[in-house]
Amino acid sequence: MEDKILTKYKILTEFLAEVMGEHCEVVLHDVEDFENSIVAIENNHISGRKIGDSLTDLALNVLKDEENLECDYLSNYNGKTHDGKELRSSTYFIRDEKEKVIAMLCINIDLSRYIEARDLLNTMIGKRNDIEENNTDKNFAENFTSSIEELIDSMIENSIGSKSIPPSRMTAEEKKEITKKLDKRGVFLLKNSVSKVAKKLQTSEATVYRYLNH
CATH class of the missing domain: 1.10.10 (Arc Repressor Mutant, subunit A)
Incomplete structure (x- = not known):
């Protein structure tokens, strides 16, 4: 059953990446295997990860406290790659018939170009206003590692x-x-x-x- 579920979401991973474009990395994690968690990934030039790489610190934190996880997803929290790229990340929790989290579908949007554009505009305008980001899950952050x-x-x-x-x-x-x-x-x-x-x-x-x- 889990294999069938993952196969379906592998196709969705490809679809979302094609729709969102090259600035958006889409990753499918099988959380039954911590060390080889990534089973599908598109636009992996963003984080440099590949199929067979490990889960993230956020995923581990979620699994540690899964009983208290009442939401179906986390959206628009901060992420960072090993080389310092800032990302806007979201994670959808895939559950089995017993409501146990068995996989995670993650979307990571590379903000590099947007940050460069913002800084350029700030330079031209001559004044920087700190605008609060529309971030629905501000208490979450994620760091991306390969192993x-x-x-x-x-x-x-x-x-x-x-x-x-x-x-x-x-x-x-x-x-x-x-x-x-x-x-x-x-x-x-x-x-x-x-x-x-x-x-x-x-x-x-x-x-x-x-x-x-x-």
Whole structure:
């Protein structure tokens, strides 16, 4: 059944990309396979990803807290590629007959040309007005990586970066706080994540497990 569902959405992936144009990347994720999540992708020059690449931090976060996910989709949130392109992204959740999320259909619009045009106009006008974006899901953001290793490293670095001091000078409580934050974001659903977190926080795997259990 799931294969039939994915086949249908693979066709939709091609259709949407053709309609939206080359500035729009369309991606189909099979969330049953974290490490090889992408099963279809069009206009992949935008993010540089390919079929067989991993899921994103947002997808992992959604799966971690799926029971509290009441919406059918997330629209117009911020995304960023590994080389710094700013995207406007939206994700539609594909569910099975038991309402479990089995796949995600994602649309990522490259804003590069629009940002360049805006900056040019601002230069000509001589005054920049900050206009609030029409973003219905402002609390969500997404970073695009190609592999599970890159995904784990990115999520760990982002969490550690929220502290103004390096791990070598952090207290046990601060390291515990980062570990809990990573757990909430779904990092520990991934293979080898405990050892990677322990290494980044300059502590032992046993200590990370202790943080998670208290």
